[in-house]
Amino acid sequence: MMxxxxxxxxSPQRVEIFMKEKGxxxxxxxxxxxxxxxxxxxxxxxxxxxxxxALVLDDGTVISExxxxxxxxxxxxxxxPLLLGEDAKQxxxxxxxxxxxESEFLLPIADALRNQGDGFKxxxxxxxxxxxxxxxxxxxxxxxxxxxLEILDKQLSDNKFVAGDTFSMADITAYVGISxxxxxxxxxxxxxxxxNRWFDExxxxxxxx
Ligand SMILES: N[C@@H](CCC(=O)N[C@@H](CS)C(=O)NCC(=O)O)C(=O)O
Numbered sequence: 001m002m003x004x005x006x007x008x009x010x011s012p013q014r015v016e017i018f019m020k021e022k023g024x025x026x027x028x029x030x031x032x033x034x035x036x037x038x039x040x041x042x043x044x045x046x047x048x049x050x051x052x053x054a055l056v057l058d059d060g061t062v063i064s065e066x067x068x069x070x071x072x073x074x075x076x077x078x079x080x081p082l083l084l085g086e087d088a089k090q091x092x093x094x095x096x097x098x099x100x101x102e103s104e105f106l107l108p109i110a111d112a113l114r115n116q117g118d119g120f121k122x123x124x125x126x127x128x129x130x131x132x133x134x135x136x137x138x139x140x141x142x143x144x145x146x147x148x149l150e151i152l153d154k155q156l157s158d159n160k161f162v163a164g165d166t167f168s169m170a171d172i173t174a175y176v177g178i179s180x181x182x183x184x185x186x187x188x189x190x191x192x193x194x195x196n197r198w199f200d201e202x203x204x205x206x207x208x209x
Pocket of ligand 1 (some may be wrong): 009010011012018038050051053064065066067126127128189
């Protein structure tokens with residue numbers, strides 16, 4: 001197996017933290033996004049989408065979505081801590097929160113970042129597509145990010161972790177998202193006490209140091 005990754009980018013970070021929490025080691029290769037290596041012919045031969053992370057299995061199968069990679073690792077390592085849930089209800093709640101975090105938090109952050117400035121001109125979406133920026137998306141995205149932080153704070157007022165009593169993939173995605181939001185100058189307001197309590201607590205985990 002080979003994991004293609006780049007530790008500074010949020011999507012690869014989700015997989016790397018997931019693996020640390022489970023104590024899984026897989027050979028990995030860094031694809032330097034600062035040098036746009038994800039768009040090189042060499043890497044596109046492996047993952048034609050030009051995105052990271054990608055996991056190549058021993059039979060050559062390529063898995064190129066964070067959630068799918070984590071599911072593969074969870075099912076093939078059943079003796080490590082289960083981060084996608086144990087019973088049906090837990091799996092559903094973790095799946096719900098992880099999906100909401102990805103679509104309502106990570107994606108608006110990416111939109112706010114990529115639809116302004118020269119750095120992402122013509123590359124408003126990750127990967128190989130040439131997509132022009134839509135500057136109006138920035139204001140909408142910033143609103144969505146701030147609104148989601150309120151939702152997350154409310155969820156954490158009744159729950160120790162994002163999806164309930166146990167640490168899960170949803171906590172990993174939320175943690176990565178909060179660190180990613182700083183790239184668009186958004187940090188968690190002091191008054192969102194539940195997020196701040198949870199963030200301080202989980203920051204002590206070895207996987208997040
Ligand atoms: N839906 C994909 C998204 C992966 C993604 O967007 N990765 C970013 C890094 S965080 C990327 O590959 N960007 C490539 C680029 O900017 O060209 C997943 O969840 O795995």
